[in-house]
Amino acid sequence: MFLKEKHNFWDTVTFRLTLWYAVLFGILSIAGFSLVYVKFSSSLRNQVDSELKNSIVEFKNIYAQEGLNGLQEEFNRESEANGKSRVFFRLRSSKGNSLAASDLSEWLPIKGFSAFPHSLNESQESFVTIHVPKKHYNIRIANKFIQDGNWLQVGQVMSLNEKFLAEYRKVFTTILPILILCGIGVGILMARRAMSGVQKVAKIAVQVGTGNLDLRVSVKNEGQEIKELAYSFNNMLEKIQLLVREMKDVTNNIAHDLRSPLTRIRGLAESTRLADENIDAYREMAGVVVEESDKLVEMINTMLEIAQTESGVLELSKSPVDLYEIIGNAQDLFLPIAEEKSISLVFKKLSGQVMIMGDKTRLQRVIANMIDNAIKYSPPKSNVLISIEKDDSHIKIIIADNGIGIEEKEIDAIFKRFYREDSSRTTPGNGLGLSLALAIVRAHGGNIQVKSHPGQGTTFSIIFPQESFV
Numbered sequence: 001m002f003l004k005e006k007h008n009f010w011d012t013v014t015f016r017l018t019l020w021y022a023v024l025f026g027i028l029s030i031a032g033f034s035l036v037y038v039k040f041s042s043s044l045r046n047q048v049d050s051e052l053k054n055s056i057v058e059f060k061n062i063y064a065q066e067g068l069n070g071l072q073e074e075f076n077r078e079s080e081a082n083g084k085s086r087v088f089f090r091l092r093s094s095k096g097n098s099l100a101a102s103d104l105s106e107w108l109p110i111k112g113f114s115a116f117p118h119s120l121n122e123s124q125e126s127f128v129t130i131h132v133p134k135k136h137y138n139i140r141i142a143n144k145f146i147q148d149g150n151w152l153q154v155g156q157v158m159s160l161n162e163k164f165l166a167e168y169r170k171v172f173t174t175i176l177p178i179l180i181l182c183g184i185g186v187g188i189l190m191a192r193r194a195m196s197g198v199q200k201v202a203k204i205a206v207q208v209g210t211g212n213l214d215l216r217v218s219v220k221n222e223g224q225e226i227k228e229l230a231y232s233f234n235n236m237l238e239k240i241q242l243l244v245r246e247m248k249d250v251t252n253n254i255a256h257d258l259r260s261p262l263t264r265i266r267g268l269a270e271s272t273r274l275a276d277e278n279i280d281a282y283r284e285m286a287g288v289v290v291e292e293s294d295k296l297v298e299m300i301n302t303m304l305e306i307a308q309t310e311s312g313v314l315e316l317s318k319s320p321v322d323l324y325e326i327i328g329n330a331q332d333l334f335l336p337i338a339e340e341k342s343i344s345l346v347f348k349k350l351s352g353q354v355m356i357m358g359d360k361t362r363l364q365r366v367i368a369n370m371i372d373n374a375i376k377y378s379p380p381k382s383n384v385l386i387s388i389e390k391d392d393s394h395i396k397i398i399i400a401d402n403g404i405g406i407e408e409k410e411i412d413a414i415f416k417r418f419y420r421e422d423s424s425r426t427t428p429g430n431g432l433g434l435s436l437a438l439a440i441v442r443a444h445g446g447n448i449q450v451k452s453h454p455g456q457g458t459t460f461s462i463i464f465p466q467e468s469f470v
C-alpha cells in the first residue's frame with residue numbers, strides 16, 4: 001500500500017502543481033535577476049561613457065588653448081595619475097597617425113586597438129568595446145573629431161565593472177538553486193493545501209464505497225471550488241441515499257404485493273386439491289387463478305411502464321389529441337360506476353375545441369385513473385366535476401371531487417410507487433396509478449398539482465405547457 005502510494009506520487013496533482021510552481025518560480029527568478037543584471041551593466045557602461053566624454057571635452061579645450069604640446073603633457077599627467085595600463089589617450093590625424101598619445105605600450109598589442117572606428121562621424125562621439133581575451137575584460141574607447149580632421153581617442157579598461165558583474169553572476173548562481181528549493185517547498189505546501197479539500201472528498205468517497213451512505217464531507221476554509229465540490233458530492237450522496245431508500249421501499253412493496261396474490265392462488269389451489277372437489281370447484285379455482293394472475297401481470301406491466309416512461313426509454317407516439325374527446329370517452333366509461341354510487345360525474349366544457357400534441361392512449365389512461373380515483377375515494381351522493389382551463393401559457397384539466405381528501409403531509413407521497421393512504425386500504429387498488437400518471441404527464445413536459453382538504457375533497461390539476469399546444 002505504502003509502496004503503491006510512493007510510486008503514484010509522480011502522478012498526483014500535488015506533484016504537478018509543485019513542479020509547475022518550482023518551474024515558474026525559477027523562470028521568474030532568472031528573469032528578475034537578468035533584468036537587474038542588464039540594468040546594472042548598462043548603467044555602469046553609461047557611467048564609463050560619460051567619464052570618457054568628459055575627458056574628450058577637457059582634452060579638446062586644452063588642445064585649443066595650449067596646442068599639441070600642452071595636450072601631450074596633459075596626456076602624460078592623466079596617464080600617470082590613473083595608471084597607464086588602465087587608461088589611454090591619443091590624438092590621431094585624419095589618416096590615423098598618432099599626433100600625441102599617452103604610453104600605449106600595453107594597449108597596442110590588443111587586437112583591433114588601432115583600427116579605424118567605422119561609426120566615427122563629425123557630430124558626436126562614437127564608442128567601441130573591445131574584448132581582451134587573455135585578460136578577461138573589455139576596454140571601452142570613445143572617439144571624437146575635434147578640429148582639422150584630427151580626432152581624439154580616449155579609453156579605459158572596464159575590469160572593475162566586469163568584476164562587479166561577475167560577482168553578481170556568482171551570487172545569483174549560488175542563490176538560484178536555493179530559490180528553486182524554496183519554490184519547491186512553498187509549492188508543496190500550497191499544493192497540499194489546495195488538494196486537502198479534494199483529498200477529504202476522496203477519503204469520504206472511499207468510505208461511502210464500503211457502504212456507509214450516512215457520511216458527508218465537511219469543509220471550512222478550503223475555498224469556493226472545494227466547497228462547491230463538497231456541496232455537489234453531499235447532494236449526490238443525499239440523492240443516492242434517497243434512491244436506495246426508495247428502492248428498498250419499492251422492493252418491499254413488490255415483495256408484499258406479489259406475495260399476497262400468490263399466497264391466495266396457492267392457498268386456493270391447495271385447498272381445492274385437498275378437498276378433492278368436483279370439476280366445478282376446479283373450474284372456479286381456475287377462474288380465480290386467472291383473475292389474480294391477470295392482476296399480477298397488470299401490476300408488473302404498470303411498474304415496467306412507469307420505469308420506462310420516467311427514464312425516457314418509452315417513446316410517446318404523439319399526435320394532435322382532442323381533450324374533449326378523451327375526457328368524454330372516460331366520462332362515458334365511468335358513468336355507470338358513478339351512478340352505482342349515486343355520484344354525479346359532470347364534465348364542464350369550454351366553448352371551442354381544446355387540442356394538445358400528445359400520446360392519446362397514454363393520456364386517456366391518465367384521465368381514466370384520475371376519474372377512477374375521484375369516484376373511488378368519494379362517498380355516495382357526492383360530485384365529481386371535470387373542467388378545462390386554458391390561457392396563453394397553460395392548458396389545465398381539473399378533476400375535483402368532494403371525497404375523503406388527502407392529509408397535507410401525504411400529498412407528495414401519493415405519487416410514489418405502491419403508496420396508498422391508510423384510509424384507502426379498504427378500497428381496491430395497487431398504488432401505481434398516480435405514479436404512472438405523473439410519469440406520463442412529465443414525459444409530455446407537464447405536471448400534476450394537488451389541492452386537498454381531508455373530509456372535504458381533492459382537486460387534481462393536470463397542467464400542459466404552451467409547448468404542447470397544437
Ligand code: ADP
Pocket residue numbers: 369373374377401403404405406414415419420421422424428429430431432433434435458
Ligand atoms: P390506488 O388508487 O390504486 O391506490 P393511486 O396511485 O391512483 O393508487 O393513488 C395513490 C393513493 O392516493 C391512493 O391510494 C389514495 O390514498 C390517494 N388518492 C388518490 N386519488 C385520491 C382522491 N381523489 N381522493 C383521495 N385520495 C386519493
